[in-house]
Amino acid sequence: MAFLAEADRLKGVERATHALGGARAENSAEHSWHVALYALILSDHAEAPVDRDRVVRMLLLHDLVEIDAGDAPIFADGDAGALAESEAAAADRIFGLLPAAQATEMRALWEEFEAAETPEARFAKAIDRFQPPNQNLAADGGSWRSYGVTEDTFERRVAQVITRGAPSLIEWLWPKVRAVLNRL
Amino acid sequence: MAFLAEADRLKGVERATHALGGARAENSAEHSWHVALYALILSDHAEAPVDRDRVVRMLLLHDLVEIDAGDAPIFADGDAGALAESEAAAADRIFGLLPAAQATEMRALWEEFEAAETPEARFAKAIDRFQPPNQNLAADGGSWRSYGVTEDTFERRVAQVITRGAPSLIEWLWPKVRAVLNRL
């Protein structure tokens, strides 16, 4: 129960991405719910066959470390090494609130997600990158404006990850993103 | 994608229950994430053995109808027949945004949840009733204050549903709830 009570704090972690058509920032708890739903609906688009439920479990947990480490916006320039360190410390503390067997299970799911090697983790990473652009499209560019995002940065920071885990989704997304970026 | 874009609106449905220790109202998207996490962690407490992933799927979907029908606070007095009708119409419209096979699957999960007959649905219902009191406990009574909740109303509207799906959780919860209700 300490873990589930602590999880409440993810509702207070604001992301760069907007929710509700741009009305306000999305928080990481809402985002986690939305990507889990994306995975449930879009699992046929995974690059390799996936256990859909395992992807959902990963996505429910994937951002809990942000309670301590904060959200690192995808287009912000940060120190990747320092971030990885602070996220690992957060995982120690937060998953450590669980009984040992569950701590091990949930920590392993989070590490699998971070490593992005299994088909499930690659698809989960792709979905985690696919939902925010859709939020930005619904908010007329949303956080792309504040970060001055170009096609090139979008390709390197977003599209490549989606391509790796869900190639048909990036084909669907690119024309829509390009149209908006071109008039920002 | 129309379904997933529409789902964004659940982030704008405010519940009576508080989030973040009472700082603001919780919305139904955050709530849906939190209960899915509860189910993942607490599935051993189900009254009968359950498929944990099926429970998670149900809980991810269970409140989508609120996009049209709104949240009906558990302690508010409403017209149950009218609510059921408006939720069924909402399910028609919202699940109808999906391709036919998925619409059927997701609608069936939602109906299973609402019927509360299978072990998975009974446990999902129990979790849906177990998370809000924990939010209220963390907010020194939270929405119990505004609704003037007594032990008797809590027993009828909350405890009985938890007892049916997760009896050990209500044993854990009751003393904590009683202590707070007694000094509100």
Ligand SMILES: [Ca+2]
């Ligand atoms: Ca509900």
